[in-house]
Amino acid sequence: MSPRLRVPRRRLGGTPRPVSGPTGHPYACPHMPLRAHLSDIVGDAFASLGLDRRFGEVVPASRPQFGDFQCNGAMAAAREAGRPPREIAADVAGIVARAPEVAGVDVAGPGFINITVADDTLGNLLDGLCADARLGVPTVDRPQVVVVDYGGPNVAKPMHVGHLRSTIIGDSVARIFGFVGHRVIRDPHFGDWGLQMGMLIVELERRRPDLPYFDPDYTGPYPQEPPVTLDDLQEMYPEVAARCADDPEWAAKARRATVELQQGRPGYRALWEHMVKVSQESQRRDFADLGVTFDVWYSESTVHDRVGPMIERLRRGGFVEESDGALIVRVDLPDDTRELPPLILVTSDGGYLYGTTDLATIEMRVEDMGAELVLYVVDARQSDHFEQVFRAARKTGIAPPDVGLEHIAFGTMNGPDGKPFKTREGGVVRLRDLIEMVTAAADKRLTEAEIARDYPPEERERIAQQVGLAALKFGDLINNRVSDYVFDLERFTSFEGKTGPYLQYGAVRIKSILRNAADRGFEPGPIVAPTVDAERTLMLWLTRLPDVVTRALELRAPNGIAEFAYELTSVFNRFYERCHIIGETDPGRRASWLSLVRLTLDEISLLLGLLGIDVPDRM
RNA sequence: GCCCGUGUAGCUCAGGGGAUAGAGCAACUGCCUCCUAAGCAGUAGGUCGCAGGUUCGAAUCCUGCCGCGGGCGCCA
16 A cells, blocks of 8 residues: 555544545636646537546547547446447547637547647637736635645754754745735744753763853852853764663763753753754754745744643543653554554653653643644654654544644655665764755856856856755755655756756756847737647646646645756757747737746746746856 | 554656556766756656455556564653
């Protein structure tokens, strides 16, 4: 079983309510997309034969030589109708052929209904799209407050390639939700309250026992200057983590320090503030360089003050029990086919775990932020954790039934050996280094391109950044979200073929055409019926945007958008080769083409925008 | 052991009931007196892990098996 991605559905056998929020999306729809319109026409035909109109569902043709769209409903309807599918198809085709939007209908094979759209319908439709700022994409009729939790930086842990996926996918998902009209709140949800803090405290104490943070009797003000740099922290963390793994005594020390920090020991709190600040400064810079922004910068510690009352309320509600000295919420269900451990609220030594803060964070998001849907863009390996947290939130009423909680899981970035990616030295690749590598590669390519010779240095630099980031983001987003994939630096620094720069290049070509046209005084005009195959194909593809965005929204997955953006660009490039716009002597056709390519530019820009990728003016 | 994910061209990956399974890279052949060649056109490359089942139709859904990755009470 287990398909990869599909429209969210009930995932928990026997869970009283689905984890997902309502995902139905009746749209307030100003421009009926072409495919939906044809489905209506064909659906009417089925209905007039006394059959379910849903058999009329039309999809883009799988074999373009037979038509623009196809309907496979006749085969499906055959049993119900008690008639041969080809007969049904022929009847439907006869009716559909009368529609003015339809230029031709054929029945093929066992009962495929192939539809060719009328050229003037296509021209009119595209001309209408030019006037629509949303390019045909409807907004949801019931906007929701959607919290997107992504990025996942932790104190002291440098951002590495693992953070890339969460950051880029989360950013794109947030953009998609925002574009269709939801009110999106982006929150990186810093990890600043867990055991890693205790580890860092005891490690620093081991190295610098003289510092006042560790003296319980010290009362005076603590130093303003941070006692550690980010480099110190990043060097300390792996060392102490390894020691705690080997030595139970150190692990116990770290847990004790964590509890004392959480309980407010002044020296630890002062130290903690320094460590948080030092880490965040660098991480904000990384996010900024990726072009990724957040609306709030909350963290685990943000909800610390509500943890106590929350636990008290859960205790009174009878949701909590004690087990081996810890306070837990049981989340297993009678018909589970596996063992799901309870959520631990308070450890046996009095500390809070990230499940505790996650639960309190849901409470905050619901009560204070008005969240109706929360999306957690986090590594698939944490799916059990979210299952526990979501079940606990449902069971305790912290998440009301109409609030959606979804784990937007993604696969691991592996090395060539199929294991999570590591450098040759065994370390992780830092995000910062990765950004620099792709930028350098883009700069190199720019040097090779003659056209960039006379660009001002600042523009060159900006182009190199935009192109490098495009390669990086597209290289990740083109992958299916839940699949693991192999990290290949060559792919991220390659600018040919199915890459981000290929899309930017297509868009840049259009900008160049539009500039050249303007220089010659050529104005865009009404889009008219196509006269060339490549032009017609481009038009057809341009009508597909709404379906693509809708599907990406439903799946919470950007790769369909990346895929379509590539295909659209590819279709444009064929048109570009075939039809020379500036050289076109028929003024009406030239004006139509100018509008067509401008529309193409708008669509590519929109799609790239949803992926978090900018388009330079030239490259 | 139980649970989750995954297996498609030499490589990296799309596609998840519909016609002859796609793309990029790598290989090979062409195309810059013409809007940017980061491009375009073409050739070659596949028992969709294996075996059953459901269906008019299966890479896609179901069952079993095999390989790989991951998770499984006080880490995040």
